[in-house]
Amino acid sequence: MAELVIVDRDGTEHRVEGRVGVSIMETLRELDYGVAAICGGMCSCATCHVWVDDAWIARLPARQGDEQELIQELTSAKPGSRLSCQVQFTDELSGLRIAIAPDE
Ligand code: FES
Numbered sequence: 001m002a003e004l005v006i007v008d009r010d011g012t013e014h015r016v017e018g019r020v021g022v023s024i025m026e027t028l029r030e031l032d033y034g035v036a037a038i039c040g041g042m043c044s045c046a047t048c049h050v051w052v053d054d055a056w057i058a059r060l061p062a063r064q065g066d067e068q069e070l071i072q073e074l075t076s077a078k079p080g081s082r083l084s085c086q087v088q089f090t091d092e093l094s095g096l097r098i099a100i101a102p103d104e
Pocket residue numbers: 025037038039040041042043044045046047048083084085086
């Protein structure tokens with residue numbers, strides 16, 4: 001099982017099985033404490049914003065064009081900010097720790 005470690009907006013940590021081969025957003029949007037993902041993964045809403053734990057940032061592919069531009073517009077952006085619809089979950093990422101960013 002490939003596990004995701006998710007810190008919700010209240011600071012509570014959850015460990016869930018992540019769906020491999022699809023974006024992290026697909027796992028997160030099924031959770032009560034997850035993300036809204038209102039554009040459905042089209043990289044246009046930023047409601048799937050998460051903060052990736054510092055130890056994991058370099059292990060993910062770099063942000064690309066639209067993702068980078070949307071994140072730069074967020075007031076809650078941090079170095080570990082990612083749009084979870086743009087990050088594919090794989091077995092190699094088991095244990096990935098992310099926090100759900102605030103709604104903007
Ligand atoms: S779901 Fe809209 S940008 Fe990710």
